[in-house]
Amino acid sequence: MTNEPLNVLLLAGGVGGAKMAEGLQSNSNIMLTILGNIGDDDSFHGLWVSPDIDTMIYTLSEEINRKQGWGVREDDYKALSFLSKLGADTWMSLGDKDFGLHIYRTERLRRGDRASDITKDIAKAFGIEARIILPSDDIVQTKVLTDKGWLTFQEYFVKERCDPEVKEIKFEGLEVAKPTYEALDAISTADIILIAPSNPFVSISPILKIPGILEALKETSVKKLAVSPLINGKAVKGPAEKIMTSLGMQADAIGIASFYGDLIDTIIIDNVDSELSPKIRTLGIEVFCTDILMSNSSEKKRLAEEILFLAKNNNLPEGAKR
Amino acid sequence: MTNEPLNVLLLAGGVGGAKMAEGLQSNSNIMLTILGNIGDDDSFHGLWVSPDIDTMIYTLSEEINRKQGWGVREDDYKALSFLSKLGADTWMSLGDKDFGLHIYRTERLRRGDRASDITKDIAKAFGIEARIILPSDDIVQTKVLTDKGWLTFQEYFVKERCDPEVKEIKFEGLEVAKPTYEALDAISTADIILIAPSNPFVSISPILKIPGILEALKETSVKKLAVSPLINGKAVKGPAEKIMTSLGMQADAIGIASFYGDLIDTIIIDNVDSELSPKIRTLGIEVFCTDILMSNSSEKKRLAEEILFLAKNNNLPEGAKR
Numbered sequence: 001m002t003n004e005p006l007n008v009l010l011l012a013g014g015v016g017g018a019k020m021a022e023g024l025q026s027n028s029n030i031m032l033t034i035l036g037n038i039g040d041d042d043s044f045h046g047l048w049v050s051p052d053i054d055t056m057i058y059t060l061s062e063e064i065n066r067k068q069g070w071g072v073r074e075d076d077y078k079a080l081s082f083l084s085k086l087g088a089d090t091w092m093s094l095g096d097k098d099f100g101l102h103i104y105r106t107e108r109l110r111r112g113d114r115a116s117d118i119t120k121d122i123a124k125a126f127g128i129e130a131r132i133i134l135p136s137d138d139i140v141q142t143k144v145l146t147d148k149g150w151l152t153f154q155e156y157f158v159k160e161r162c163d164p165e166v167k168e169i170k171f172e173g174l175e176v177a178k179p180t181y182e183a184l185d186a187i188s189t190a191d192i193i194l195i196a197p198s199n200p201f202v203s204i205s206p207i208l209k210i211p212g213i214l215e216a217l218k219e220t221s222v223k224k225l226a227v228s229p230l231i232n233g234k235a236v237k238g239p240a241e242k243i244m245t246s247l248g249m250q251a252d253a254i255g256i257a258s259f260y261g262d263l264i265d266t267i268i269i270d271n272v273d274s275e276l277s278p279k280i281r282t283l284g285i286e287v288f289c290t291d292i293l294m295s296n297s298s299e300k301k302r303l304a305e306e307i308l309f310l311a312k313n314n315n316l317p318e319g320a321k322r
Numbered sequence: 323m324t325n326e327p328l329n330v331l332l333l334a335g336g337v338g339g340a341k342m343a344e345g346l347q348s349n350s351n352i353m354l355t356i357l358g359n360i361g362d363d364d365s366f367h368g369l370w371v372s373p374d375i376d377t378m379i380y381t382l383s384e385e386i387n388r389k390q391g392w393g394v395r396e397d398d399y400k401a402l403s404f405l406s407k408l409g410a411d412t413w414m415s416l417g418d419k420d421f422g423l424h425i426y427r428t429e430r431l432r433r434g435d436r437a438s439d440i441t442k443d444i445a446k447a448f449g450i451e452a453r454i455i456l457p458s459d460d461i462v463q464t465k466v467l468t469d470k471g472w473l474t475f476q477e478y479f480v481k482e483r484c485d486p487e488v489k490e491i492k493f494e495g496l497e498v499a500k501p502t503y504e505a506l507d508a509i510s511t512a513d514i515i516l517i518a519p520s521n522p523f524v525s526i527s528p529i530l531k532i533p534g535i536l537e538a539l540k541e542t543s544v545k546k547l548a549v550s551p552l553i554n555g556k557a558v559k560g561p562a563e564k565i566m567t568s569l570g571m572q573a574d575a576i577g578i579a580s581f582y583g584d585l586i587d588t589i590i591i592d593n594v595d596s597e598l599s600p601k602i603r604t605l606g607i608e609v610f611c612t613d614i615l616m617s618n619s620s621e622k623k624r625l626a627e628e629i630l631f632l633a634k635n636n637n638l639p640e641g642a643k644r
Contacts, residue, residue, distance in 0.1 A: 046429030076400055082422025086447045096418040099425070100404025107368030125408045 006030045006308070009190035013037045013203025014052040015069040015237045016229055017196035018059035023300030024194075025060055025130050027308060032130040033186045037198070038115070039142035039171060039206030040153045044092050045083055047102040048109055051154065052203065053119060053132065054101060061126035063097075069237065072097040091159045116180050133186055135210040138177040142202050143170050153202055162239035166246040171206050179212040187216040192311045195226035197292060199240040200259050201247070208263070217263060223311045224264045227292055227303075228253040231270040236293065252276060257285050268292060268307060290320045328352045328630070331512035335359045335525025336374040337391040337559045338551055339518035340381035345622030346516075347382055347452050349630060354452040355508045359520070360437070361464035361493060361528030362475045366414050367405060369424040370431055373476065374525065375441060375454065376423060383448035385419075391559065394419040413481045438502050455508055457532040460499040464524050465492050475524055484561040488568040493528050501534040509538040514633045517548035519614060521562040522581050523569070530585075539585060545633045546586045549614055549625075550575040553592040558615065574598060579607050590614060590629060612642045 008030045010021055014037070024032050037052040051070070058064040058072055065071040075095030084090045094102065101122065108118045114137045123132045142153040146164030156162065187193070198204055208214045217224070233252045235241050241251035249255045253269040257280045260267070266286040269276065270293070277287040288310055294300045309317045330352045332343055336359070346354050359374040373392070380386040380394055387393040397417030406412045416424065423444065430440045436459045445454045464475040468486030478484060509515070520526055530536045539546070555574045557563050563573035571577045575591040579602045582589070588608040591598065592615070599609040610632055616622045631639045 045425045046432055047425065072404075076398060076418065078398055078418035079401060079422035079425065082394075082419045083426055086423070086426045086444060088426060096398065096400035096421070097404045099418070099421060100401035101408070103367045103369065103401065103421070103425075104405055104408045104410060110368055122408060 006191040006311075007186075007189055008032050008192045008194060008308070009186050010034045010194050010196055011198075011204055011207055012052075012056065012196035013198030014040070014055040017052070017198040017203065018056045018064070018069075019294045019300055020194070020196040020227065020304070021056060021130065022059055022297065023294065023302075023304030024308075026297075026301050027304055030308065033190070034130055034132045035135060035183055035186060035207055036119075036132055037203045037206055038134055038136065039140060039202060040157075041139065041141060042092075042152050042154045044094060044102070045088055047099070047106045049092070049094070049102050049154075050105065050115075050119075053134070054098070056132055057101075057119075057122055057126055057128065060123075060128045060130060060132075063126065071095050092154060093158070114180075116182055131182075131186070133182040134180055135183050135207045135213055136177045137180055138173060140171050140173040140177045140206055140210060142206050143172050144202075145169070157239065162242055166239075166243045169201055169205070169243070169247075171209055174209055174211070177210050179210050179216070183210075183213060184216050187213070187220060190220065191222055192308070193217065193220065193222055193224045194307065194311075195224075195260065195264065197227040197229040197236065197294075199229055199235070199238050199243070200256060201240070201243050214263070223266065225266040225268060225307060225311060226256070226260050226264045227307070228256050228267060228269045228273070230256060230273075231293065232272050254279050254283075257283055257287075260285075266310070268310070286314075288316050288320075290316060328513040328633075329508075329511055330354050330514045330516060330630070331508050332356045332516050332518055333520075333526055333529055334374075334378065334518035335520030336362070336377040339374070339520040339525065340378045340386070340391075341616045341622055342516070342518040342549065342626070343378060343452065344381055344619070345616065345624075345626030346630075348619075348623050349626055352630065355512070356452055356454045357457060357505055357508060357529055358441075358454055359525045359528055360456055360458065361462055361524065362479075363461065363463060364414075364474050364476045366416060366424070367410055369421070369428045371414070371416070371424050371476075372427070372437075372441075375456070376420070378454055379423075379441075379444055379448055379450065382445075382450045382452060382454075385448065393417055414476060415480070436502075438504055453504075453508070455504040456502055457505050457529045457535055458499045459502055460495060462493050462495040462499045462528055462532060464528050465494050466524075467491070479561070484564060488561075488565045491523055491527070491565070491569075493531055496531055496533070499532050501532050501538070505532075505535060506538050509535070509542060512542065513544055514630070515539065515542065515544055515546045516629065516633075517546075517582065517586065519549040519551040519558065519616075521551060521557070521560050521565070522578060523562070523565050536585070545588065547588040547590060547629060547633060548578070548582050548586045549629070550578050550589060550591045550595070552578060552595075553615065554594050576601050576605075579605055579609075582607075588632070590632070608636075610638050610642075612638060 040051045075097045144156040145168035244251040274289045280287045362373045466478040467490035566573040596611040602609045
């Protein structure tokens with residue numbers, strides 16, 4: 001390999017994806033492109049909100065509310081207080097600074113600008129060096145079937161706090177959605193493709209299922225790795241294991257590996273799950289174990305470095321946290 | 323006269339109109355209807371802002387920032403800070419709570435609701451007992467011709483701080499605007515019609531010029547009074563005298579009386595302008611002098627009481643502040 005920076009493409013959802021992106025962003029030997037999730041997008045009070053993309057932007061620009069993992073630091077809820085006073089349904093927590101971003105995005109969408117271009121401009125304004133790209137400029141929304149009927153993902157996740165059992169997941173709008181040229185180009189020019197420890201069903205699937213994306217991913221022969229979003233059968237954040245159990249799947253790293261199947265050649269799981277490795281290998285997927293929790297910035301950086309080393313050398317570095 | 327509450331219709335612009343409305347609102351012997359100004363309305367960041375109507379709502383609900391006379395108390399500018407970071411033009415001061423209201427209004431307008439119904443619901447949510455009605459549900463925008471070309475009123479007033487000389491004023495959209503049935507009904511059922519000490523050219527004119535409004539006002543035979551917005555040739559707030567001078571008019575209570583002409587039968591001017599009374603009477607308009615500054619809530623209340631007494635008795639009360 002040359003000393004040219006490696007093109008790393010990260011498929012990522014919200015909080016977990018943003019942590020992984022942060023670790024990679026700090027590495028000067030790579031060019032990072034993040035293919036984000038638009039399945040959680042929804043309209044609130046007439047404004048278009050893109051929760052996973054926003055979490056990515058706020059995280060990479062250090063505007064993030066670290067305590068929450070989402071939203072903006074030093075934000076307030078004055079706009080929402082007036083909306084509530086006016087009788088609007090305000091279960092979706094939207095801060096004032098956050099509203100500024102949603103107002104900006106919505107105005108540009110109404111003017112006819114592509115969501116991809118708007119995202120690019122927002123990332124630039126926020127001083128983010130990594131490229132954040134979208135799988136599609138069309139609307140593709142994750143819908144979750146529960147006892148309460150079909151819910152948007154935010155209704156299920158925020159309003160219902162993941163309480164109702166998930167019977168089915170669908171991505172509305174897929175049939176007519178077109179992939180962006182940025183996504184297809186990033187896939188075909190990537191040196192490494194990495195799937196972040198995001199929810200495979202509601203964060204990564206809506207990316208993969210955009211017509212043309214999975215095909216493009218399968219066409220490339222570069223190394224494709226995934227980091228498990230489950231540690232000891234539990235999601236670090238969000239409803240992944242709950243959804244897996246509801247859908248009758250095995251809620252552990254084996255279930256994750258089975259789900260991705262031949263899309264990936266390697267999975268990185270946590271040390272605590274090392275006994276699952278033999279079973280995963282029978283699926284034809286290589287397994288490496290390390291500490292994947294990323295509880296602070298040096299952990300994020302360390303994991304990113306280990307993964308990049310692994311991608312180049314087909315093994316974790318000597319000092320990996322085993 | 324019976325003891326039935328009097329129907330008082332107040333034609334009002336922003337800050338001065340809201341002060342007058344506040345004084346009247348505190349009077350339990352009347353039913354107050356405010357016919358507000360929509361000429362200052364404009365779109366900011368894709369949201370529809372109605373500055374004069376909002377000032378009225380914030381004032382009558384005591385949400386107003388008393389120090390400014392407009393905007394919301396204990397508000398902040400976090401949304402605007404992100405819009406600014408994103409490169410938006412943020413000369414229009416819009417607070418976070420304020421944004422909540424604009425977001426609400428805009429969403430309902432997009433859904434096809436009438437501006438009148440939205441205003442009614444906002445006033446109700448804010449606990450306002452007076453009726454706030456609009457002259458039209460159509461868009462009628464005040465435009466000001468200056469050296470910098472045609473400006474919207476907010477561009478002239480806020481962005482340019484009333485600095486450029488006004489060469490001409492027009493109200494865009496008048497030709498196709500229809501009056502609301504609420505406005506026509508309020509005019510025909512009013513017992514007293516009062517024009518607030520608002521700018522006649524940019525606050526009251528856009529109301530009067532909506533097709534059908536002036537005609538309806540002229541048809542009624544009830545008492546019609548105006549309170550001068552000028553004291554000693556100066557506007558208490560805003561660019562009234564500047565605009566009058568620019569347009570070659572006499573910038574004093576005589577100019578105001580001439581402007582309204584036979585629309586009103588009585589004008590209330592400040593004690594300091596009492597020497598203008600004879601000249602105003604030659605126009606066929608009755609004049610009464612009192613203290614019209616309204617610098618605090620008891621002053622607002624006192625002026626309202628004096629005007630109501632005057633409307634009933636054709637004279638100011640004995641104790642009027644002469």
